[in-house]
Structure formats: structure tokens, C-alpha cells
């Protein structure tokens with residue numbers, strides 16, 4: 001199954017993408033994680049992306065489209081994949097179609113803007129492996145330490161309250177129109193994104209198996 005997760009930043013799509021990926025045994029592809037990894041390694045792509053990401057803006061379409069093309073060509077995507085954070089603009093969705101990629105389901109996780117700010121300020125990430133946590137909703141077993149690899153957790157620069165408002169604006173202007181785009185294909189499933197992680201997962205699984 002080829003699945004797209006849509007939603008505002010902080011709506012929990014990354015968390016759900018990882019849970020579903022494990023359940024269906026398919027890879028989850030997060031453009032945000034790939035970009036952060038490039039930033040950390042100081043690659044050419046990382047250098048291009050840095051200013052955009054830190055300001056809460058989108059990285060140019062041609063850059064992320066290139067990332068996705070390369071990633072989807074790998075063998076582990078043959079039996080399906082989950083896209084977390086791509087597409088984020090109409091041209092990105094069109095590029096995916098142009099690659100001949102068939103999408104089976106698009107899950108849009110909806111969280112009101114008012115709830116987003118609180119989620120973002122509580123978010124903590126692992127600088128080494130990219131795992132994501134939350135101070136209240138998704139605590140690691142040991143405070144401040146990554147369950148997966150033991151590194152000390154940090155707050156992402158773009159999760160600072162000043163940047164969150166910009167990211168929400170970018171979401172409404174550029175990403176939300178994708179709902180209409182996929183609505184027309186009949187593949188859009190809207191999932192209420194408030195509640196516990198387990199509750200939301202149950203809704204997501206139901207939407208995927210409908």
C-alpha cells in the first residue's frame with residue numbers, strides 16, 4: 001500500500017506514520033528527517049535547505065522532488081511506503097503523479113491551529129536518529145533520553161514559538177490545498193487528530209482499511 005500522510009506541522013503525522021509503517025512492514029519516508037540529516041552532515045543539499053527550514057519556510061520544490069525520486073527508487077519501497085511530509089505543495093503532488101506513482105490512500109490528520117502551538121513547544125527530537133517525542137503526550141522511558149539510541153533529546157530550532165506561526169501560515173497557504181487535490185481522486189480520508197496517540201492510531205487504521 002502506498003500511503004500519504006497530510007496534516008499541519010505538529011498534527012502528529014510523523015508519529016502515526018511510524019506506527020503504521022511498523023504494522024504494515026513498509027518504510028516511512030520523512031522529507032523533514034532526510035533534510036535534517038543532510039543539515040547535520042553539512043551536505044550541499046543541507047546547505048541549501050538550512051535557511052528555509054530554520055525560518056519555517058518550505059525548501060524549494062525541485063530540491064524535495066529530487067530527494068523523493070531518489071528515495072522511492074530504492075528496493076525497500078517495492079511493497080509500499082508511507083510519505084510523511086511530502087507532498088507539501090501542488091507542484092510536488094503533480095511531480096509524484098508524473099513519476100507514475102500510484103497512491104492508494106491519503107490520510108489527513110486534522111488538528112485545530114490552537115492545539116498545534118502547544119504540541120510544537122512540547123516536542124523533543126533525537127539529534128542522532130531523528131526519533132520524535134513529546135513532554136506530555138509521548139514521553140521517552142527516561143526523561144530527556146532517546147529510547148531508540150540513548151542520545152540526549154533536543155528541541156528543534158523551527159519548533160520555537162516564533163517560527164510555529166510562520167509554519168502554520170505556510171501550511172494553510174501551500175499545503176492545505178492538497179486536500180482538494182486528493183479529494184478529487186476519492187482517496188482522501190480525514191482523521192480527527194485530537195486525543196491519545198492510541199485513539200488516533202485506531203482511527204487511522206480504520207481509515208486505511210475502509
Ligand code: ADP
Nearest residue numbers: 009010031032052053057058059064085086088
Ligand atoms: P513537521 O514534523 O513539523 O511536519 P517536517 O519535519 O516534515 O515538519 O519538516 C520540517 C521542515 O523541512 C519544513 O518546515 C520544511 O522547511 C522542510 N520540508 C520538509 N518536507 C518538505 C517538503 N515536502 N517541501 C518543502 N519543504 C519541506
Ligand code: ZN
Nearest residue numbers: 126129146149
Ligand atoms: Zn535516537
